[in-house]
Amino acid sequence: MSLHMLKTGLLGAALAVAAGPALAQTKVTNQGISDKEIVIGTHQDLSGPIKAWGVPVLNGMKLAVEEINAKGGIHGRLLKLIAEDSAYEPRKAVLATQKMVERDKIFAMIGPMGSPTVIAAQDILFEAGILQLFPLTAAEFTYKFDPAKPQERLKFNNLLPYVESTRAAVKFMIEHKKIQKPCVMYQDDEYGKNVFDGFTQQTQAMNLKPTSVTTFKRGASDFSAQAAKMKADGCDLVVLGAVIREPIGVMAEAKKIGFEPTWLGASPVCVIEIPALGKGVVEGLYSACGFEIPYRDTAKGKVKEWAEAYFKAYNTEPNSQAVIGHNTITTFAHYVEKAGKDLTGAKLLAALESGDVFQDIFNSPPTKFSATNHLASTITQVSVIENGRWKEVKAGLSF
Amino acid sequence: MRFIFKTDYEQDIKLLQHGGHWWSYGLLFAVLAAAPYLVGSYLQSQLVFVFIYAIVGVALMILVGFTGQGSIGHAAFLAIGAYTAAYLQARGYPFEVYFPAAGILTGIVGAIVGIPALRLHGIYLLIATISFAFIVEEVLARWESVTHGNEGMRVRAIEFFGQTVSRDSNSFYFLCLGILVLVIIGTLNLMRSPTGRAFIAIRDSETAAKSMGVDIGRYKVRSFAISAAITGLAGTLYAHKMSFISPEMFTLLLSIEFIMVIIIGGAFGLHGAILGAIFIVMVDPLITMLKDDVPGMIAAFSRGFGVGEDAARAIQDRLYAIFSAPGLKGAIYGLIIILFVLFEPLGLYGRWLKIKLYFQLFPLYKRATFRRQKTYVKSERNR
Numbered sequence: 001m002s003l004h005m006l007k008t009g010l011l012g013a014a015l016a017v018a019a020g021p022a023l024a025q026t027k028v029t030n031q032g033i034s035d036k037e038i039v040i041g042t043h044q045d046l047s048g049p050i051k052a053w054g055v056p057v058l059n060g061m062k063l064a065v066e067e068i069n070a071k072g073g074i075h076g077r078l079l080k081l082i083a084e085d086s087a088y089e090p091r092k093a094v095l096a097t098q099k100m101v102e103r104d105k106i107f108a109m110i111g112p113m114g115s116p117t118v119i120a121a122q123d124i125l126f127e128a129g130i131l132q133l134f135p136l137t138a139a140e141f142t143y144k145f146d147p148a149k150p151q152e153r154l155k156f157n158n159l160l161p162y163v164e165s166t167r168a169a170v171k172f173m174i175e176h177k178k179i180q181k182p183c184v185m186y187q188d189d190e191y192g193k194n195v196f197d198g199f200t201q202q203t204q205a206m207n208l209k210p211t212s213v214t215t216f217k218r219g220a221s222d223f224s225a226q227a228a229k230m231k232a233d234g235c236d237l238v239v240l241g242a243v244i245r246e247p248i249g250v251m252a253e254a255k256k257i258g259f260e261p262t263w264l265g266a267s268p269v270c271v272i273e274i275p276a277l278g279k280g281v282v283e284g285l286y287s288a289c290g291f292e293i294p295y296r297d298t299a300k301g302k303v304k305e306w307a308e309a310y311f312k313a314y315n316t317e318p319n320s321q322a323v324i325g326h327n328t329i330t331t332f333a334h335y336v337e338k339a340g341k342d343l344t345g346a347k348l349l350a351a352l353e354s355g356d357v358f359q360d361i362f363n364s365p366p367t368k369f370s371a372t373n374h375l376a377s378t379i380t381q382v383s384v385i386e387n388g389r390w391k392e393v394k395a396g397l398s399f
Numbered sequence: 400m401r402f403i404f405k406t407d408y409e410q411d412i413k414l415l416q417h418g419g420h421w422w423s424y425g426l427l428f429a430v431l432a433a434a435p436y437l438v439g440s441y442l443q444s445q446l447v448f449v450f451i452y453a454i455v456g457v458a459l460m461i462l463v464g465f466t467g468q469g470s471i472g473h474a475a476f477l478a479i480g481a482y483t484a485a486y487l488q489a490r491g492y493p494f495e496v497y498f499p500a501a502g503i504l505t506g507i508v509g510a511i512v513g514i515p516a517l518r519l520h521g522i523y524l525l526i527a528t529i530s531f532a533f534i535v536e537e538v539l540a541r542w543e544s545v546t547h548g549n550e551g552m553r554v555r556a557i558e559f560f561g562q563t564v565s566r567d568s569n570s571f572y573f574l575c576l577g578i579l580v581l582v583i584i585g586t587l588n589l590m591r592s593p594t595g596r597a598f599i600a601i602r603d604s605e606t607a608a609k610s611m612g613v614d615i616g617r618y619k620v621r622s623f624a625i626s627a628a629i630t631g632l633a634g635t636l637y638a639h640k641m642s643f644i645s646p647e648m649f650t651l652l653l654s655i656e657f658i659m660v661i662i663i664g665g666a667f668g669l670h671g672a673i674l675g676a677i678f679i680v681m682v683d684p685l686i687t688m689l690k691d692d693v694p695g696m697i698a699a700f701s702r703g704f705g706v707g708e709d710a711a712r713a714i715q716d717r718l719y720a721i722f723s724a725p726g727l728k729g730a731i732y733g734l735i736i737i738l739f740v741l742f743e744p745l746g747l748y749g750r751w752l753k754i755k756l757y758f759q760l761f762p763l764y765k766r767a768t769f770r771r772q773k774t775y776v777k778s779e780r781n782r
Binding site: 073083084085120 | 439440441444445448524540548549550551553566567640641642643645647648683684687691723726728729
């Protein structure tokens with residue numbers, strides 16, 4: 001036996017000892033599974049401040065459910081999706097979750113929306129032994145878990161975390177554009193803070209000093225002060241921890257005063273609404289992305305079929321949010337399929353942790369979980385807006 | 400019609416005016432005491448939110464309904480209570496310590512807010528309280544060493560005399576109910592004390608109150624402090640119920656929700672605060688329930704009228720799609736509120752009093768009984 005094998009063996013044994021008792025204790029529910037259907041739930045912001053995310057995500061989820069059901073379901077079981085509106089209010093999210101657990105008897109919570117809403121409601125799921133899969137927030141509490149608390153093993157995430165994806169994209173841009181004076185402008189909330197942390201960690205690692213740090217309130221529309229400050233500080237790269245309107249606003253303002261650095265958005269900037277609303281103003285904006293954004297007219301193969309089906313069903317162009325919604329369901333379906341015909345909660349948990357790889361139709365980095373890692377991937381792409389469309393610059397990035 | 404024959408001055412300030420009250424409140428209390436054993440955790444959670452909102456409602460009622468001072472900043476008081484609890488709990492203090500501490504600290508902040516409010520009236524006072532709420536929100540986001548900024552704070556389950564009270568347990572339900580009852584009894588006592596009477600005098604006419612020797616400044620500050628302190632207590636319970644707090648949970652929207660509690664309930668009595676809280680918390684789940692159940696019921700109904708199975712199913716799916724349209728719930732909710740403000744400015748409790756009077760006077764009820772007329776003192780109107 002070589003030393004390497006011995007090491008691996010010992011490590012494996014240690015892991016088994018560490019994971020063993022936890023594995024035995026995690027309670028996973030079997031409610032919501034019948035011979036004919038599997039009941040799953042989600043809560044989205046359909047009427048609150050981020051409904052521009054919630055509505056298309058839910059559309060994407062519904063379409064994926066319809067597609068799976070049209071093919072006869074998973075091992076003969078159809079999916080039944082229960083969706084509730086949380087309006088991005090933690091109180092409503094808590095009540096909606098309890099309702100779905102108790103009245104609708106959901107088997108799994110899939111793709112719930114938002115950080116405060118997910119964190120306020122997640123203990124209810126864990127106590128009931130319900131899996132919380134792929135929530136729409138990349139915050140750490142959705143995948144990091146304490147092995148001493150067996151119920152926390154029920155959480156999995158497949159979204160690109162903000163800190164890691166920002167680091168990867170910043171690293172690429174600094175090398176690619178030979179940046180000397182990196183700056184950051186971020187939204188004053190938890191998401192913006194994550195972008196700021198990723199930016200700071202990466203610039204420190206590369207021995208660069210942040211030249212200018214500015215913030216703005218969510219929903220702000222005037223960026224003249226920030227643009228003037230960044231111009232005065234001589235920024236050559238501006239990282240934007242923003243969502244949809246702000247990148248457009250600040251870039252328009254910067255153009256006006258003749259300030260033209262390289263702009264790089266964090267992953268939520270990688271949505272089609274920005275080139276659609278910003279038109280010429282946002283040409284040349286780079287962004288960290290999780291996958292290549294599909295366009296209905298240029299897509300090929302399965303993506304084309306999906307994009308056409310989406311347009312037909314909802315009469316709007318498919319967007320990143322819809323892709324993410326679609327992926328929550330297809331990823332779930334993949335692992336349910338793998339869990340086998342006699343599906344139980346424990347079998348699905350085992351399937352998720354088995355290390356089996358799921359590859360979506362959108363060419364995202366492969367999804368893979370293990371007993372110790374419940375985050376699918378941190379591989380990032382960088383795209384740029386050219387002629388009003390997102391175009392991939394470089395894929396497979398990490399820091 | 401019930402006539403109370405008063406034989407003693409003490410009868411005027413009795414909390415329960417007659418035997419009927421014993422029965423009705425006793426029954427209500429019995430139902431509430433039995434509820435957690437009869438209903439599931441979904442309904443129980445709604446009741447807990449009703450209790451917490453009702454505590455805030457009572458607090459706002461003291462300030463707005465009884466003292467006549469407006470406030471659109473109560474979410475900030477709730478936040479101060481919640482953060483005090485979270486901060487002290489993280490440092491190992493038990494619930495017995497940080498619960499009163501949250502109330503006291505919020506009360507002090509409330510008094511400080513009340514001082515500039517002395518010179519402000521009406522809409523200017525509202526603006527001042529809104530700015531206060533913004534300042535608090537900003538401080539919570541910036542003071543990272545204490546509040547963890549925008550990352551928010553986790554709040555563990557309550558440790559109460561060595562017992563762990565988790566947020567979905569019956570004990571937590573009874574804790575919230577108990578605190579609500581204490582707050583209500585305390586407020587009733589306050590309102591029949593000289594302080595409470597001074598509050599009402601200030602609401603009705605500051606000039607008249609002043610000429611009667613009421614120190615307006617002192618009582619306004621007191622009203623702010625008491626209202627804030629009670630809201631701070633509610634904030635502690637709110638933090639535990641949510642298990643997580645962050646600055647974006649305590650926005651202007653929440654303050655407006657609290658104002659709506661008393662406007663919908665009826666801003667002139669404690670019943671109004673309770674009814675308003677029930678409305679604000681439970682309408683949303685109720686509409687959700689209708690969305691789930693009504694399409695099935697209509698389908699079953701149409702089957703009864705000989706509609707084929709496929710058609711009935713189509714009707715059900717169609718209705719379900721309509722009822723699940725995004726934003727519909729918000730629209731219904733908004734519509735109800737508009738209708739209330741337009742047609743029942745006295746709120747749910749006002750409507751209840753009218754209905755009760757109608758039956759008490761039947762068949763002699765006069766339609767003009769509640770026609771608005773010019774009055775000089777508001778307290779005459781609703782007693």
